[in-house]
Amino acid sequence: MEIKILQKVLQANDALAEQTRQYFKSKGILVINLMGSPGAGKTTFISRTIEALKGEINFAVIEGDITSTIDAERLSRLGIPVVQINTEPFDGACHLEATWIKDAALSFDLQNLDVIIIENVGNLVCPAEFDTGAHKNVVILSTPEGEDKPLKYPLMFRVSHAVVINKIDLREILDYNLEVINQNLTTVNDALERFILTSKTGEGFSHWIDWVRNQLKIIRD
Amino acid sequence: MEIKILQKVLQANDALAEQTRQYFKSKGILVINLMGSPGAGKTTFISRTIEALKGEINFAVIEGDITSTIDAERLSRLGIPVVQINTEPFDGACHLEATWIKDAALSFDLQNLDVIIIENVGNLVCPAEFDTGAHKNVVILSTPEGEDKPLKYPLMFRVSHAVVINKIDLREILDYNLEVINQNLTTVNDALERFILTSKTGEGFSHWIDWVRNQLKIIRD
Numbered sequence: 073m074e075i076k077i078l079q080k081v082l083q084a085n086d087a088l089a090e091q092t093r094q095y096f097k098s099k100g101i102l103v104i105n106l107m108g109s110p111g112a113g114k115t116t117f118i119s120r121t122i123e124a125l126k127g128e129i130n131f132a133v134i135e136g137d138i139t140s141t142i143d144a145e146r147l148s149r150l151g152i153p154v155v156q157i158n159t160e161p162f163d164g165a166c167h168l169e170a171t172w173i174k175d176a177a178l179s180f181d182l183q184n185l186d187v188i189i190i191e192n193v194g195n196l197v198c199p200a201e202f203d204t205g206a207h208k209n210v211v212i213l214s215t216p217e218g219e220d221k222p223l224k225y226p227l228m229f230r231v232s233h234a235v236v237i238n239k240i241d242l243r244e245i246l247d248y249n250l251e252v253i254n255q256n257l258t259t260v261n262d263a264l265e266r267f268i269l270t271s272k273t274g275e276g277f278s279h280w281i282d283w284v285r286n287q288l289k290i291i292r293d
Numbered sequence: 294m295e296i297k298i299l300q301k302v303l304q305a306n307d308a309l310a311e312q313t314r315q316y317f318k319s320k321g322i323l324v325i326n327l328m329g330s331p332g333a334g335k336t337t338f339i340s341r342t343i344e345a346l347k348g349e350i351n352f353a354v355i356e357g358d359i360t361s362t363i364d365a366e367r368l369s370r371l372g373i374p375v376v377q378i379n380t381e382p383f384d385g386a387c388h389l390e391a392t393w394i395k396d397a398a399l400s401f402d403l404q405n406l407d408v409i410i411i412e413n414v415g416n417l418v419c420p421a422e423f424d425t426g427a428h429k430n431v432v433i434l435s436t437p438e439g440e441d442k443p444l445k446y447p448l449m450f451r452v453s454h455a456v457v458i459n460k461i462d463l464r465e466i467l468d469y470n471l472e473v474i475n476q477n478l479t480t481v482n483d484a485l486e487r488f489i490l491t492s493k494t495g496e497g498f499s500h501w502i503d504w505v506r507n508q509l510k511i512i513r514d
Contacts, residue, residue, distance in 0.1 A: 220363050224361050
C-alpha cells in the first residue's frame with residue numbers, strides 16, 4: 073500500500089522534473105543539484121564556486137534544509153539571489169521534490185541568470201531518490217567521511233554525474249586513501265567525473281570551474 | 294493520504310518499540326541506539342567502546358545499512374555477535390524500525406549479554422523519526438561536520454539522551470568552536486548528556502565509558 077503510493081509520487085515527480093529540465097535548457101540556464109552528507113562542505117563549496125566565477129557567470133541558489141535559514145543567509149552575503157526551501161511543513165522531508173524546485177526557480181529573474189545551484193538537504197540517501205529537474209547531479213564527499221561511502225550509499229553515486237572529494241587538505245592527518253576511494257567509485261559508477269579539491273584553500277578548484285563553464289556551454293549548444 | 298499511512302506505521306512502530314524496551318529491561322539488557330551522519334565515526338566509536346569494556350561487559354551489535362556488510366565485518370573481528378540489517382529490500386529505508394530490531398535482538402544468546410548497541414543507518418534525519426525500542430538514544434557528531442548541525446537537524450538532538458562530539462583531535466586544524474556547539478546543543482535540548490572525545494586515540498573516553506556502566510546499572514535496578 074505505502075509503496076504503491078510512493079511509486080505514484082515518484083512518477084509524478086519524475087515527469088515534472090523532466091519538464092523543468094527542458095524548460096531551463098530552453099532558457100539557456102544550467103541547473104546543478106548538489107547533494108552530500110551534513111557537514112560535507114556543500115555551502116562553502118558553493119560559495120567558492122560563485123566567487124571564482126564572479127563577473128563571468130550569474131548564479132542563483134535554491135537552499136534546501138529541513139529547518140533554519142543558516143546556509144541561505146551565508147550565501148545571500150555573496151550578493152546573489154537565494155531562495156530557501158524548508159521541508160519541515162512537508163513532514164520534515166529529507167529530500168527536495170521537483171515541484172518545489174520549479175516554484176523556487178521560477179521566482180528568480182531568469183533574464184540575468186546563467187546557473188542555478190540547488191543545495192539539497194544534507195543526506196546521502198533520500199535526495200538520490202527524487203529527480204529535482206537539474207541537468208547535472210553532483211555529490212560532494214569529504215575526506216573525514218571515509219573511503220567506503222560509495223559502497224554503502226550506491227544509489228547516490230549512481231544517479232550522480234560528478235563527484236567532488238572535498239577537504240583533501242585533511243588527507244594526511246586522516247590517512248585518507250585516494251586509491252581506495254577511486255576504486256570504490258569505479259566499482260559503483262565508472263562514468264563519474266571526479267574532482268579532488270578543498271574549498272578551504274581553493275586547491276584543485278580549476279578543474280571543477282572548467283567543468284561548470286563547459287556544462288553551461290553544452291546546455292546552450 | 295500518504296501522511297495518514299505514515300502516522301499509522303509510526304504508531305504501530307512506537308507500540309512495538311515500547312514492548313521491546315520493557316522486554317530487554319526485564320532481561321537486564323541495556324539497548325543503546327547510536328545515530329549520526331555517514332562518516333561521523335560510528336563504527337570506530339563502537340569498536341573502542343567494546344574494547345574498553347572487554348571482560349567486564351558483554352556486547353552485541355545490530356548493524357544497520359542500506360546495503361553492504363562492511364561495518365558488520367569490521368565489528369565481527371572483535372569476537373562479538375553482530376547481526377546485519379540491510380534496508381535495501383525495504384525500499385532502501387534510511388532508518389531502522391522496531392520490528393527489525395526486535396527480530397535481530399532476539400537472535401542473540403541473551404543469557405550472556407549485557408548491552409546491545411544498534412548502529413543505525415548513517416543519517417541525521419530519518420532515524421530520529423522511528424523509535425527502535427532502545428533505552429537510550431545517542432547521537433554522534435564529528436567536528437568536520439561543523440557546529441550548526443543541532444540547529445539544522447533539531448529532531449535528532451531532541452530525541453537523543455546523549456551526544457558524542459567525536460574527532461576532537463581535529464579541533465585546531467578545523468577551527469572548531471566548542472563554545473558555539475555547546476550553545477547550539479543547549480538551544481535545542483539542554484538535557485543532553487555531552488561527551489567530547491576522539492575514537493582515534495581514546496582521548497576523553499573515560500567519561501563515556503562510565504556513562505555506559507552507569508546506564509547498565511540503572512536498567513538493572
